[in-house]
Amino acid sequence: MTVTPPVSTPQSRRPRSAAWLLLLALLPLALAVWQYQRGQQRSAQLAAFERAANLPPRHLAEIARDAAPNGQRVWLTVRDSAPSLRLAGAVLNGRDGVREWQAVQLVDGSWVVVDRGWLPRPVGIMSLPLPTGRLSGRWVARPAPYLLSKARIGIEGEVDALDWPALAATLPGPLRTGLVVLEPTLRPYTTWPVQPGFDPQRHYAYALQWLLLAVGVVIGALVMIRRQHGVQHSGD
Template identity: 35%
Template structure:
């Protein structure tokens, strides 16, 4: 391979790396903007707490939005849904969800009842139920991000489901339901049922500042690749000039 061809190949690899790192930086910036907008929306909703009906959880036009909601209904007899790999105050555990049917013909929704710790042997704790009609209130929100984990629902000995993500289609099938609302209800901590919980908006995920930090790192790598390629090109050019001068020197 000739030197000019080698230089072109090197620059092709460098430009590929620059494009990759830059795209990752742009993606991290976009994630930061999305989370900043989400936090601002949730702060407004939590400050006002103007309630919608629980049936708003099934509104497809607001599947990614946040709303305060309240209403009456009952927890169904469906198994509890236990979301695995959920940290709280530095401890590993699960988040407990149960299916709630609001009064009327609304699509049932999952209610986030809070967090429970897991011991070292990962033995699942007993999960309570709260039968009978009751009033609930809380924050309607999209389910936690699934990340890169594949959706898996594993039935346990007590009939409950241990899951890696809240995949609606998978859960509806496993719970023998025709459908589940696209949003969950993050239960108001003031309601005296369930487990440890709050309305923290970014549990088990990165805040906007971390995404900005990663964006800076990716853009920094893109710049470093460009500078490295430029320096190597200049060095090669100088070596060629030096070799050319030596050839013509008598």
């Protein structure tokens, strides 16, 4: 006697498809939770950055050399300086320009790079001397450049990114991490706006998108299940 295996019909496959859809919804749901947590972390970092801006300025030479910059206000007295360089691709208020950076030596012998400000194009060849006396600014993390394959990386002239290891090797003292963005700066320079390179709202927006996708997948699975029950009841 030959036993005929049951034939799989589209109606019998729908419950399996719906179950797979429900499992598939876990992926965008997990991504939504992850992006929401990232948004909370970035919000906490942004709040700490803003709190640091309201603290009294500190003498940078009195801060530990291995300390990480946190956006706090600092002041410094220049003991010596290296030649300045200019970073291309600095767009401010829709205008193309450059940021002028210069390594300076503090009274404790350590060095730090200061952002003297932004200059619009066309930029002159000559660089103005550093202001004398006490300088003040925000001590921030080194910006992460977005570079193409033919980017100019160096320590002099006009470049697309500063070669931090090469600069540290040329200085007669330790180079501190981070960058001091001078506030205020002197004309013709414009102070480069100090802000973190992230936006917590972007993570929250991504979380909402993933959540909506997960909800859409769940709704699709429930519709398939409901239709299957409807087919079964009509067959009965």
